[in-house]
Structure formats: C-alpha cells, structure tokens
Amino acid sequence: MLVNAYGAHAGDQPLEPLRITRRAPGTHDVQIDIAFCGICHSDLHQVRAEWHGTQFPCVPGHEIVGRVAAVGAHVHGFRPGDLVGIGCIVDSCKHCADCEDGLENYCDGMIGTYNFPTPDAPGWTLGGYSQQIVVHERYVLRIRHPEEQLAAVAPLLCAGITTYSPLRHWKVGPGKKVGVVGIGGLGHMGIKLAHALGAHVVAFTTSDSKREAARQLGADEVVVSRNAEEMAAHAKSFDLILNTVAAPHDLDAFLVLLKRDGGMTLVGAPATPHASPNVFNLIMKRRTLAGSMIGGIAETQEMLDFCAEHGIVADIELVRADQINESYERMLKGDVKYRFVIDNATLAG
Numbered sequence: 001m002l003v004n005a006y007g008a009h010a011g012d013q014p015l016e017p018l019r020i021t022r023r024a025p026g027t028h029d030v031q032i033d034i035a036f037c038g039i040c041h042s043d044l045h046q047v048r049a050e051w052h053g054t055q056f057p058c059v060p061g062h063e064i065v066g067r068v069a070a071v072g073a074h075v076h077g078f079r080p081g082d083l084v085g086i087g088c089i090v091d092s093c094k095h096c097a098d099c100e101d102g103l104e105n106y107c108d109g110m111i112g113t114y115n116f117p118t119p120d121a122p123g124w125t126l127g128g129y130s131q132q133i134v135v136h137e138r139y140v141l142r143i144r145h146p147e148e149q150l151a152a153v154a155p156l157l158c159a160g161i162t163t164y165s166p167l168r169h170w171k172v173g174p175g176k177k178v179g180v181v182g183i184g185g186l187g188h189m190g191i192k193l194a195h196a197l198g199a200h201v202v203a204f205t206t207s208d209s210k211r212e213a214a215r216q217l218g219a220d221e222v223v224v225s226r227n228a229e230e231m232a233a234h235a236k237s238f239d240l241i242l243n244t245v246a247a248p249h250d251l252d253a254f255l256v257l258l259k260r261d262g263g264m265t266l267v268g269a270p271a272t273p274h275a276s277p278n279v280f281n282l283i284m285k286r287r288t289l290a291g292s293m294i295g296g297i298a299e300t301q302e303m304l305d306f307c308a309e310h311g312i313v314a315d316i317e318l319v320r321a322d323q324i325n326e327s328y329e330r331m332l333k334g335d336v337k338y339r340f341v342i343d344n345a346t347l348a349g
C-alpha cells in the first residue's frame with residue numbers, strides 16, 4: 001500500500017514529501033499507524049550522507065510510536081488498537097548467539113529501521129517519518145504510559161534505550177558517580193535515567209544556558225566543560241561517564257575525571273573520528289574506554305516499563321512534518337529542549 005512520508009533524494013537536498021510503499025502484513029507482522037516519530041541526530045547523520053552508504057530516497061526515523069492497525073494471522077501478542085513502539089531494529093537473524101541472548105542490536109544480521117537491506121521496495125528500509133510501518137512482531141514494543149504522553153514516549157525508543165543500556169550494563173545505581181556529557185536528546189534521557197537509578201549525576205555541557213535546566217532534569221551538579229577549573233574539581237572521581245556528544249572533541253579532558261577502574265562509554269557517533277586519547281590516561285588508573293549501541297528488544301521493553309513505572313518521558317517540542325528541515329538546523333545549533341518529535345498526523349493530505 002502507498003503511504004505519505006518525508007525524506008530526501010540526496011544528501012545535499014532538503015527532506016520533502018514522498019509516497020512510499022509498505023508491504024501487506026505477513027503472518028507474523030504488525031501493521032502500525034504511526035502517531036509520532038522523534039528526530040534523532042542519527043537521522044541527520046544518515047540522511048545527509050555524513051555516515052557512509054546512505055541509499056536514496058532516504059526516509060529516516062527510528063523513534064516510532066502509534067497504534068496497531070492490523071496483525072498477521074499468527075500474531076498473538078498484539079491486537080488492533082494497542083499502543084506500540086518501534087525503535088532502531090526491525091529485523092535480525094533470530095538464531096545467532098546475540099539474538100539468543102536478546103542482544104539483537106549486536107546481531108551481524110540486524111536490520112535497522114532505515115537504510116538497511118530488505119526484500120521490500122525500494123530494497124532498503126524506510127523509517128518512521130511516514131504514516132505507517134509494518135514490522136515483525138518480535139521487534140514491536142508495548143507502551144504502558146498513558147496515551148496523553150505518547151508523543152513524549154517516542155524518544156525513549158532510541159534516546160532512552162541508548163542511554164539506559166550502558167547505565168545498566170555498567171551497573172549504575174546508588175553510591176555511583178555518573179557523568180553525562182552533552183545535554184541533547186540522548187544526554188537529557190541519560191540524566192533522567194541515571195537519576196532514577198539512584199546515582200549521583202553530573203551533567204557536562206558546553207552551553208552555559210543549560211545549567212539550570214540540567215538540574216531540573218535530575219542532575220545533582222552541572223559542569224560547563226569549557227571551564228577548566230570546574231572540570232579540575234572533578235578529577236579522578238567518576239565511576240562512569242556516558243558521552244553522547246555528536247562531534248569530535250577532546251576525550252582526554254573526560255578520561256582524567258575517571259577514578260581508578262572507572263570507564264567512559266561513547267554513544268555519540270560523530271561522522272569524523274576523535275583524536276586518539278592519550279593512552280597514559282587509560283594506563284595510569286586502569287581506566288577503560290568503551291562504546292555501546294542502542295539495546296536489545298527485551299531491554300528496550302524493560303526500559304519502557306521502567307519509565308512508565310517512574311513517570312519518565314522525554315522533554316519534547318512537537319513539530320509538523322514541514323518543519324523537519326528547520327528542526328535539523330536547530331538541532332545542529334543545540335537549540336532544542338531536548339527532542340523534536342514529529343506529529344505524523346501532519347503527513348496526511
């Protein structure tokens with residue numbers, strides 16, 4: 001079936017209205033009417049061909065929420081009308097060790113929600129800046145938040161799980177000092193989640209204007225990372241630093257803030273590499289530098305349920321589809337508190 005979408009025909013072109021085809025639901029598929037879709041910085045990296053291998057037309061969007069419209073004959077977990085979400089994963093091999101461990105995000109055959117190979121037209125996946133999506137039931141998440149919060153739940157599907165997963169993997173909780181670098185879409189969720197998990201949270205920002213707002217998000221302390229004195233006051237004190245910055249920057253400035261055996265996890269994925277860190281900053285205190293990619297389906301459901309239980313949603317600015325290009329420019333300037341979410345109803349007509 002044909003549905004309305006928003007996407008780009010080339011990396012140097014703005015996004016514009018498109019018509020795309022969605023497959024009819026197969027026996028294990030769930031067909032979803034998309035209500036809202038968050039705008040992740042990864043969407044911008046991909047659609048502007050900053051990362052390699054973007055296929056055009058490209059329809060981004062992997063923070064998808066909506067209602068089930070129809071289900072295939074063998075789908076038992078979902079019914080028409082259910083509130084559901086789709087994150088960054090729409091398929092995987094389903095039998096490798098990663099899939100069996102519920103870590104589909106690390107499966108070599110993982111199919112991302114956009115720009116991954118698929119038998120469906122046009123040959124690569126098309127994301128959530130569209131009216132509908134059809135996904136195998138295994139990758140459909142249940143939303144237990146009240147319906148009024150649905151738009152603000154959308155960013156949990158990427159920004160939420162991408163910060164929750166490393167916080168859980170590195171056992172963040174009471175008694176742990178955690179830094180979150182970059183207060184954007186991911187970072188603001190990282191602050192909320194680390195706070196809810198009981199850690200002492202320090203937010204690092206380049207924007208003096210976010211100082212007060214970061215506290216309201218749940219940060220116990222805020223450091224403007226351009227200020228060397230403020231940085232030095234936290235030397236050798238962190239258990240974990242979660243770095244969400246979308247641009248290359250000085251990693252050493254943060255490594256020296258880790259205590260013995262502390263670690264920094266990079267989730268930000270800049271298009272060009274960071275300068276290599278000074279290895280002595282790792283050797284000296286047995287520090288680690290790691291990375292983490294989104295999270296598996298079971299953990300995404302766990303995160304959604306944790307957020308529903310603790311009343312956690314994203315802080316969002318709702319935009320129309322015809323404001324997507326302008327939203328990208330504002331995101332690049334850090335002018336968003338803290339996630340743009342598209343009202344997909346504005347794709348109609």
Ligand code: NAP
Binds near residue numbers: 041045183205210331
């Ligand atoms: P975002 O909303 O644009 O936030 C990024 C934040 O980083 C900005 O708000 C800013 O915070 C800070 N920043 C930006 N440029 C900077 C610079 N040159 N130096 C220092 N700080 C800078 O982006 P997002 O959606 O949160 O995504 C962040 C990154 O994570 C992107 O690269 C995205 O592709 C990646 N990502 C990775 C995964 C994964 O699985 N690992 C998943 C989703 C997204 P302040 O104003 O507070 O400094």
Ligand code: ZN
Binds near residue numbers: 159
């Ligand atoms: Zn994302």
